[in-house]
Amino acid sequence: MKISQITFTRFLAAMAIVISHFNKDLFLYKIDYISNIFLKANVGVSYFFILSGFIMIVAYHKKDRIGYFDYYKNRFARIYPLYVVGLLLYLITRYSNFSIDKGLLYLFGLQSWIPGEAMILNFPGWSISVEFLFYLIFxxxxxxxxSKGNKSIWVVTIIIWIITQLFCTLYADSSYYEGPHTESHELLYYFPLMHINEFLVGNLAGLFFVKNSKQKNYDIPVVIIFTAVLLFLIFIPLFYHNGLMALLFIPLIIFISRNNGVLTRLFSLKPMEYLGEASYAIYITHIPVLYILREILNEYNLSIDIVFCIYIVVLIVTSILFYQFIEKPLRDYLKRIISR
Incomplete structure (x- = not known):
């Protein structure tokens, strides 16, 4: 089952994250309320994790059983080539950060398991380290x-989600949390077990969807929930990073997936869907592309706003090229050679 309209939302989440990582002197950060949205836009990673769990169920729900080898082969071929490309691009401008032990840690996707190591090389890759855990257990x-309809997983998932929210909120306000750029920060924000609840609730949302997938016009509920997401980010100072936004993201994902209104027709347009397909390339290469572009543009003394506009165009174009000429061909090639 393919849900074309949900694919474009990955592009929107990726672009929100891109802006959140850009220079805070950008004009968007000088606009009241709008700045609050992009300062917290890294919550888009939480959306990715929940959507990943949802899509896994949608993709496999008709199977009686998943073969471990075929599943791991397909996931590896899908995610790993561009992950390595992102690392290599990052090292072009930040090679001084490299060492053999760190290189191996990142190549095996283990960096997020060790607080203090998650943000050294191409730091958006911390989330891919978490995704590796999701793929391992799915x-x-x-x-x-x-596949057996075992309802105990619903209870376990809800308990894990509640415990995660309580722990993160209490830990963030405790004396053990030392603030940004510390090991305690990386434990709270990037440690894989802090995010397992997002994948699990995404799985449950997928199970609900495949049993209740009748379509109708949900344009208004989608707009209402999306507006609620923005209002929460603007006005309510909560710890959103580790799954709390599932309360809004899950209904948003389900309504978009079941919608057959104007928004679905718009999001399902081929160019929109294609941007969604290229969103992984956007996310995993946006930091090295930014660093490389800054090196090139430094001598021109351009304003930060002009640099941003150039950056967005370059990022989208390069990401499409990465998707078309690296991600897709290598994915297919790896699937073939691993199957031999």
Whole structure:
């Protein structure tokens, strides 16, 4: 089952993250309320994690059992080539950060498991380290719980989600949390077990969707929920990073997926869907592309706003090229050679 309209939302989330990582002197950060949205736009990673869990169920829900080898092969071929490209591009301008031990840590996707190591090389890759955990456990969850209709996983997931929210909120306000750029910060924000709840609730949302996938016009609910997301980010100072926004993201994902209104027709246009397909390339290469572009543009003394406009165009174009000529061909090639 393919849900074309949900694919474009990945592009929107990726671009929000891109802006959140850009220079805070950008004009968007000088606009009241709008600045609050982009200062917290890294919550887009939470959306990715929840959507990942949702899509996994949608993609596999008709199977009685998932073969471990085929699943891991497909996931590896899908995510790993561009992950390595992002690392290599990053090292073009930040090679002084490289060492053999750190290189191996990142190549194996283990950086987020060690507080203090997650943000050294191409730091958006911390989330791919978390995704590796999701991919590792999903076949087991599917074969032993989801495919058998075992309802205990619903209880376990809700408990894990509640415990995660309580822990993160209390820890962030405690004396143990030392603030940004510390190991305690990386434990709170990037440690994979802090995000397992997002993947699990995404799985449950997927199970609900495949049993209740009748379509109708949900344009108004989608707009209302999206507006609620923005209002929460603007006005309510909560810890959103580790799954709290599932309360809004899950209904948003389900309504978009079941919608057959104007928004779906818009989001399902081929150019929109294609941008969504290229969103992984946007996300995983946006920091090295920014660093490389800054090196090139430094001598021109351009304003930060002009640099931003150039950056967005270059990022989208290069990401499309990465998707078309690296991600897709290598994905297909790896699937073939691993199957031999």
């Amino acid at each position: 076949p087991w969850l599917y074969n032993h719980f989801y």
